[in-house]
Amino acid sequence: MLGVSHLFEPIKLRDLTVRNRVWVSPMCQYSATDGVPNDWHLVHLGQFAIGGAGLVIAEASGVTPEGRITPHDTGIYSDEQVAAWRRINDFVHAQGAATGIQLAHAGRKASTAQPWAGGATVDESEGGWQTVSSTGNAFGDLAAPRALTAEEVAELPEKFAAAARRADEADFDVVELHFAHGYLAHQFYSPLVNDRTDAYGGEFQNRVRVLLEITDAVRAAWPEGKPLFARLSATDWAEGGWTGDDSVRLSKLLAERGVDLIDASTGGAIPDAKIPVRSGYQVPFARQIKLDAEVPTASVGLITAPEQAEEIVVSGSADAVLLGRELLRDPHWPLHAADRLRADNIWPVQYERAR
Numbered sequence: 001m002l003g004v005s006h007l008f009e010p011i012k013l014r015d016l017t018v019r020n021r022v023w024v025s026p027m028c029q030y031s032a033t034d035g036v037p038n039d040w041h042l043v044h045l046g047q048f049a050i051g052g053a054g055l056v057i058a059e060a061s062g063v064t065p066e067g068r069i070t071p072h073d074t075g076i077y078s079d080e081q082v083a084a085w086r087r088i089n090d091f092v093h094a095q096g097a098a099t100g101i102q103l104a105h106a107g108r109k110a111s112t113a114q115p116w117a118g119g120a121t122v123d124e125s126e127g128g129w130q131t132v133s134s135t136g137n138a139f140g141d142l143a144a145p146r147a148l149t150a151e152e153v154a155e156l157p158e159k160f161a162a163a164a165r166r167a168d169e170a171d172f173d174v175v176e177l178h179f180a181h182g183y184l185a186h187q188f189y190s191p192l193v194n195d196r197t198d199a200y201g202g203e204f205q206n207r208v209r210v211l212l213e214i215t216d217a218v219r220a221a222w223p224e225g226k227p228l229f230a231r232l233s234a235t236d237w238a239e240g241g242w243t244g245d246d247s248v249r250l251s252k253l254l255a256e257r258g259v260d261l262i263d264a265s266t267g268g269a270i271p272d273a274k275i276p277v278r279s280g281y282q283v284p285f286a287r288q289i290k291l292d293a294e295v296p297t298a299s300v301g302l303i304t305a306p307e308q309a310e311e312i313v314v315s316g317s318a319d320a321v322l323l324g325r326e327l328l329r330d331p332h333w334p335l336h337a338a339d340r341l342r343a344d345n346i347w348p349v350q351y352e353r354a355r
Contacts, residue, residue, distance in 0.1 A: 005341045006313045007306070011054075011320065013260050013296070015225035016173050018098050018320075020054035021313050022334045025300050025322035026102040026176070026231075028059045028073060030114040035062060035075025037084045045088055048327055049095035052334030055320075056097050058085070060104035060178050063163040067105035067184070070112050071127045076101060076163045076170070085170035093171070100174030102231065103163045103218070105156070107184030108133035108145035134187045134194045134201070140271035150198050153210055156184075157217035164221045175222055176229035177214065177259075182268030185211050186233055189250070190269040192241045208250055212257060219258035229298075230254050231263035234285035237273040244288050251293035261296040262289050263322065280308060287317035298322050306337035 008020045024045070031040045041058070048056050062068035062075040075081050089099045111128040112119050121143040122128030132152070133145035160177070167175050179185040187193045188200060189207045196202070200209055215230070222228055234247040251262045264286035267275050275281075279302045286299035299318035302325075303309055309321045327333055 005310060005338065007310045007321070007341065008338055013174075013227035016098060016227055018054040019096060020052070020334065021320040022053055022309065022337065023055040023298060023320050023322045024048045024053050024057055024327060025324040026057045026059045026178075027324050027328070028069060030070050030072040032072055032074045034080075035065065035068065035073065035078065036081050037074050037088060041074065041084075042088050042091060045099075046091050046095070047331040049092040049097035051327070051330075051332035052338070053097055053323075053327070054334075055100055055174065056092050057100035057102060057174065057176060057322075058088075058172075060102045060106075060183075061163075063103050063105055063159045066110060066129050066132070067107075067159075069104075069106045069110055069183075070114055071122060072114055076103065076166050082166050082170045085167075085172070089171045098173040099171070100176055100229070101167050101170075101172045102176045102178045103160055103167070104178035105159075105184040107131065107187045108135070108137075108139050108142065109183055112142065133184065134196055137193070137195070139182065147196070150200065153200050154213075156210055157213045160214045161217040161221040164218045168221075168223055168226070172226075174227050174229060175218065176231055176263060177211075177218060178231055179211055180231040180233040180263075180265045180268060182233070182270070185214070186269055189246075190233075190236055190242050192236055192238060192270050204246065204249070208253065211250070212253060215254055215257045215259060227260040228258055229261045229263050230259045231265055232289075233266050233268055234264050234282070234289065235266050236269045237267050237275045238270060241269065241273075244285050247285065248289055248292040251289045251295050255293065255295040259295070261298060261319065262286075262293070263298045263300065264289055264318070265300055278302065279304065280312070283312055283317050286312075287315075290316070290318060300324070306340040309337065310341055 131145040138144040282301035286297040290297040298320040300322035
């Protein structure tokens with residue numbers, strides 16, 4: 001007998017209705033030229049929409065050329081990129097899915113080679129660049145960054161806001177602020193990385209200052225009816241580092257500034273963290289933030305089985321699940337999951353938004 005699956009219930013965020021709770025996690029493809037997405041990205045993202053995902057979030061895209069992880073990452077800082085992204089969004093929308101993009105700056109983790117090329121720092125003579133951070137200390141074996149001046153930190157919010165305006169021009173439905181995985185924003189809020197003594201370092205409120213300034217600038221630039229997400233690393237997995245309780249405190253501040261959902265991930269600030277990777281290992285953080293900060297969340301990380309994803313939503317641990325590797329293995333996972341769960345509400349709505 002067919003039944004109702006909570007995983008396939010639509011969800012409304014501001015003026016956007018997403019057809020289900022199975023979303024595509026941003027996955028770097030390292031396959032762009034000058035930050036411009038191409039046919040690879042069209043097929044990569046388009047397949048997930050065909051396969052039934054509700055929201056397809058494009059990879060971490062640099063808000064500036066120097067914000068890219070590698071010289072081969074996508075960006076959202078030029079008119080050519082806007083046109084290329086719009087082409088992809090048109091296709092994904094036509095399949096009934098909503099689209100999002102992750103606005104990012106890699107900080108001291110930028111200017112590296114593609115993972116399959118070793119991931120080491122790319123020298124400026126080979127197309128790399130001087131990296132920047134909250135600190136002058138390097139991440140592992142990567143080249144040491146230059147610590148941003150206070151004046152340069154104060155310029156970051158407008159760079160993110162400009163990227164958000166371009167994302168709107170490209171017809172994205174959701175913008176996600178990439179405040180996780182040891183990239184620039186995380187380099188500010190993690191006490192294991194931020195060693196500043198100015199207004200952007202020291203106590204909690206100073207370390208999150210630039211995140212709140214970025215959020216305010218993006219929310220002002222991003223249309224009122226479109227949702228704004230933020231991805232956090234909910235813990236550093238290391239003594240003296242960022243914690244789940246810190247994430248609750250920050251999530252409340254972000255929600256006050258117009259963030260509609262917290263995408264709860266973990267780790268990335270330091271290279272030697274001991275992360276207990278296992279099935280659903282990050283779900284407790286999404287649940288903690290959802291319950292204690294009273295803000296919608298999405299959970300990510302080794303979510304593979306339809307029954308597991310259904311339980312995450314049914315139990316109230318998160319409002320949606322984000323899949324990465326499992327969707328690479330099976331781009332039609334949502335359709336197969338609906339069959340496994342015997343859901344008769346797989347297509348209650350298609351992608352909808354206020355026009």
